[in-house]
Amino acid sequence: MVDDRLPRGSGVGDVPKPDQIRAEAVRLSERAAQRGLTLRIIGSIAVQLHCPAHADLLGRLGRRPVRDIDLVGYAREQAPIEAMFEDEGWLLDPVIQQAREYGISRLIYVHPVSHQKVDVFLDRLVMSHTIDLRPRLALAAPVVTPADLLLSKLQIHEITENDLLDLVVLFATHELGDGRAGTIDLPYVLGILCGDWGFSHAVSLNLERLRERVERGDVPPDAATLVAGRIAALEEDLDRAPKTRRWRLRAAVGTRAPWYQDVDEVERGA
Numbered sequence: 001m002v003d004d005r006l007p008r009g010s011g012v013g014d015v016p017k018p019d020q021i022r023a024e025a026v027r028l029s030e031r032a033a034q035r036g037l038t039l040r041i042i043g044s045i046a047v048q049l050h051c052p053a054h055a056d057l058l059g060r061l062g063r064r065p066v067r068d069i070d071l072v073g074y075a076r077e078q079a080p081i082e083a084m085f086e087d088e089g090w091l092l093d094p095v096i097q098q099a100r101e102y103g104i105s106r107l108i109y110v111h112p113v114s115h116q117k118v119d120v121f122l123d124r125l126v127m128s129h130t131i132d133l134r135p136r137l138a139l140a141a142p143v144v145t146p147a148d149l150l151l152s153k154l155q156i157h158e159i160t161e162n163d164l165l166d167l168v169v170l171f172a173t174h175e176l177g178d179g180r181a182g183t184i185d186l187p188y189v190l191g192i193l194c195g196d197w198g199f200s201h202a203v204s205l206n207l208e209r210l211r212e213r214v215e216r217g218d219v220p221p222d223a224a225t226l227v228a229g230r231i232a233a234l235e236e237d238l239d240r241a242p243k244t245r246r247w248r249l250r251a252a253v254g255t256r257a258p259w260y261q262d263v264d265e266v267e268r269g270a
Contacts (some may be wrong), residue, residue, distance in 0.1 A: 007066055011066065016064045016114045022048060025069045029142035035132050037077050038137050042125065042152055043070030046143040047166045051173035054223060060219060063165040068117045072133050072144065084175040090118065112181065115216075128260040129199045131192070139179075146174045147185040152190060154203045157260045164213045171210075171230045172223040176237070180241035186234075190241045197250035198259035200238060207231050 016024070025045045032039035041049065044066045049057045059065075061142035073081055082092065085107075107120040125131040131151055139145050144152075153159075153167050177183025193200040211231050214224050243251075252261075 014190045016116055021045070021066055021069060025071070026142055028069070028071065028118070031088070032073070032081070032084060035080065036074065037080055039073045039120070040133075041070070041143040042072050042149065043068070044119070044162070045069060046149050046164055046168055047153075049143050050146055055221070057169050057172070057223065058165055061165050061168070062161075062200050065164050068119065069230060070119045070121070071127060072121040072137065073135065078107070079093060079121060081120060085118075085120075085200045099149070107245050115171045122175065125152055125155075125157060126261070127152075127263055129155040129202060130261070131195070132148065132156065145179065145185065146170065146182065147179060149201065150174075150184055151164070151189060151203075154206045155199060156206065157202060157263070159206050160208060161213075163220045164210055167206075167210050168214060168219060168223070168227055171227040176230060176233055183270065186237060189234075189235060193238055193245055195244045197243075197247045200247070201255075201259060203238070204235070207235055209253075245255050 001005050022045050025041050026049070029039045029041055048066070072173070085092070089112065090109040092110055093110065096106070096108050105126060106126060109118040109120070110116070111118075121133075123132065123134050125133060131148065133144065133148060135149050136145060143149070150167075150170055153170070154165050156163055174182060174184045176186045177186060179185030193203055204205070211228065213219075214227050214231075219227065
């Protein structure tokens, strides 16, 4: 039997492997559930767990192996979440430790042996754009829904090659639908984007970058066809969907004013 736990000893050989990191993310989510807590996996590990049929594409296309674990939970459960990580032997980042008295929306842990890092977002994913996940965490386990995972990737202002490859696999695996049977919940996605021009503009830009990435020619033809079709469908649906007054007023300003949050400032504010 292969031991897929994070290393608990010491030495050079203790650097965790990708499958160990993925298994640890699942274990932490399950351990939280045993304590009556909610922790859902988000980020690149969630893509791999959501998309087993196409996950091998990530390595074949050159995606960097996953290094960190990203989780999201409820702010109201912050104290017992902290207690769980302390009991598990994880160390809270000193900066977060000092920021407690000011109120925080994110916890950062490091394992003292493996040096593995875990980010725990509380209530909201606050990055280039903010996604309120409080109404969504009870919908799926141990990972967030495909729709929330899609939005978490498309909100990135300075999107990377790794993020684009995650999106290739996500679109290749999940069709647009109503959220049932593993589909991407299109009404939910449109409801978010049609009320926030900055977010929808980011999505439009990133969908175009994703199309260019697929057209590079190294994505297998079957997957490339699925991804291209779903990009086009989402673009068309977003273009046709009715927008809120707030969206229209902000659209009139366009890119003349800042339309995304600076991630460095978000990181410092964590």
